[in-house]
Amino acid sequence: MLLKNKLRNLLAGAALVVAMPAMAQQNPAADSVTIRKIYDNALTSYKSYEDLRYLTKNIGARLSGSPQAAAAVDWSKKVMEDMGLDRVYLQEVMVPHWVRGEKEVGRIEGKKKQDVAIAALGSSVGTGKKGLRAEVVEVHSLEELKNKDVKGKIVFFNRPFDNKHIQTGTAYGGAVDQRGGGPVAAAKQGAVGVIVRSMTNDYQDVAHTGNTKYQEGVEKIPAAAISTNGAEMLSKMLKDDAKLKFFMRMNCETQPDVKSYNVIGEIKGTEKPEEIIVVGGHLDSWDLGEGAHDDGTGCMQSIEVLRLFKDMGIKPKRTIRAVMFMNEENGLRGGLKYAEEAKAKGEKHIAAIESDAGGFTPRGFGIDGNDGQYSKVLTWKNLLAPYGLHDLTRGGGGADIGPLKGQGTVALIGFRPDSQRYFDYHHTVIDTFEQVNRREMQLGAASMASLVYLISEYGL
Template identity: 65%
Template sequence: MKITLSFSLAVLSTTLLAQSPDSVAIRSLFNETLTNGKSYEWLRQLTKQVGPRLSGSPGAQKAVEWAKQTMEKEGFDRVFLQEVMVPHWERGPKEEAYIRTGKRKLTVPIAALGGSVATPPKGIEAGVVEVKNVKELEALGADKIKGKIVFFNRPMDPTKLNTFEAYGGAVDQRANGATFAAKFGAVGAIIRSMTTAQDDNPHTGSMRYGAGVPLIPTAAISTNGANELSRLLSEDPNLTFYFKQNCQSLPDAKSYNVVGEIKGSEKPDEIIVVGGHLDSWDLAEGAHDDGAGCVQSIEVLRMMKALGIKPKRTIRAVMFMNEENGLRGGIGYADYAKKNSEKHIAAVESDNGGFTPRGFGVVGTSEQKAKVSQWKSLLAPYGLHEIGPGGGGADIGPLAQSGTVLFGFKPDSQRYFDYHHTGIDRFEAVNKRELDLGAASMAAIVYLVDQYGL
């Protein structure tokens, strides 16, 4: 027994001596948030006390006040608001929709797309033309489309292991479907929800109208509803679809990015940003999209203060406003940085949900990516194996023009689009431990960039 104990102590001693200061620091970041983390409680406050926070809404302003007060309570060196003008779109009373076939009327779940116009007060009822893409729409031509509702029913590709690739392959119909449908005389557009899940939750999201075409009302239909509509069309091509929505666009509203920072001890003029977007769609609480990213970003700075880590460079947590339907916050922040001649060496964004961490997508030069790759052995023990080329993030994207290296936090993607832009994106959908692990992962990459630059 004594020999075994002595051997175990010797192995432990050797292991501790072999650990680098960086591995010890990263381990301390994970230990801190897993034992004392505040992300989950902050997320509860943001979702339950503030709630939905679409740009221009009272909820968005309440979120700004919450973020500012939260960072001030943590004693960051500086907390400030950066003004931005944002779109103001309101959904109005809940939408209505049904399929009429023969003497039957079947109610289906829909949600107006952000930026859409309303239907006439009594709604619209018309025949339906189903297409998978614009090429099919063009092949039909105006003769078969004029006066109809165009039903875009191209699903996300379920064979894509990365669900963000599947989303990217289908979302063009949501963004531009109304424009193409209107060119051929359609009176409305219905879009299959952007998810691989088969359920009754319609997924909203932004859309836009092209120049010179009529503005036709556009809504997302749940995947179950889309399947039913497609099935019934095959049985009765003369069926009609009715929908009513009451949305409107109002004048732009004043809002803010919320910024908190810890000043750098050696190179304070070099800035590392970590952030998420404070706004959310109005259907629910915006827990995964993107309450998770916001609270994780604040937690990165809190951890550093709690552990007495004095960064060499200035670390900023930025709560961006208006990612969902305009990107005014991200563009405004990049303009602010340029106007003030600020040097942002790196930016980290969390906007893919609060799920189990997998790694980071990196946008930069080949030399910068090679340097980040040298850190893989430090990050691998925490499940961060996917370190390499990839997207940074919508809000930090505008910073790339000034040479900033972008890091997009990559959690597991399989469940994200179950919740994305829906009424079920609530606090209860987020796992505390996964959320905390994400915050620590972001802190680890910020720590390494701060120590060694890029």
């Protein structure tokens, strides 16, 4: 009997050893200490904040194809080279070159004339030097447009954000189809121009630009965003005078494509270098403002992840790669090119984290992955929660990392800061360095670095 008991115990021990590798090597106490050190380092460093200052103030707005975008490529490459990373390189990509031209003019012409703030939508055609003047038809959806006679008129899309949503990104998603598809839908019904209510939940005199998409075979008509205060005024004046006209003058044009680059830096993994963790943001920005929250902070946070690992002497088990994507705003060609080359090279990405929601206080991450990957992240909740990272939810990712979906079992993860102020600044002239709080931005970098560290240690 004693022999049988010993044998039973030996077999049970062997089974335990076999089962252990799945959860084995996790060491919450040690991981907690490392994460605390990551935050200590990030919160006492000014490096990435000063880099953001340089990017926004010395280089400025960085629309794809512009000299400023080219300068940002050269500068960010040097920033990562100076860090002594294992590899820093450029990935060539052809990008669109849309030019806004001189400042737009928008004016309501009813019983009285009232100037309002407008901004040409990205990719829009211009009006010509004489401008465009026509009667206005207000609609609140693409569906409502189908029942309107808009031939020879300007269509005014005026569906506001649904402010009942807690996450402002959800409200944005519920309104942005007007901007992306409105001009084509209006042109198909004979409209001569489009005005779209700015994509913000705030009432402002600032117009929010953003890209629109034309369709081959459909006439390209001028399209502009109008400030929310301007939209409210136009809607009110239309109720008093349905025959009023709107005047818009825009001098934008699309020029030939330009050669540009994704900028990539990496630290090689010590145990599984073939497994890649991407962290990134988009280097380009709209030509208004300085592209600080969108997406200078995301780029600087991504580079900061690598700086933290280097400065702290953390040797990642898996390869960590920071990618500054080019052309997210009006084409997504950088993200598409990165995924294309990754597939061609047979690279194995296990996770990609994108920061493109502003440099505000961290709240958590959205995870677009399988059940096992999501469950794995949830096992780290106790390590992340002390730093305000309570929202570990299904669904997430980001525009630039989206094209990686389907390449193996890569988990796409979106960094989620507090969303309440983001659309105050999004795609505007007021998206400047002064609107970024250093501490909030650095908390975000530390949050991303902590998750990268855990994935690097234990995989997904």
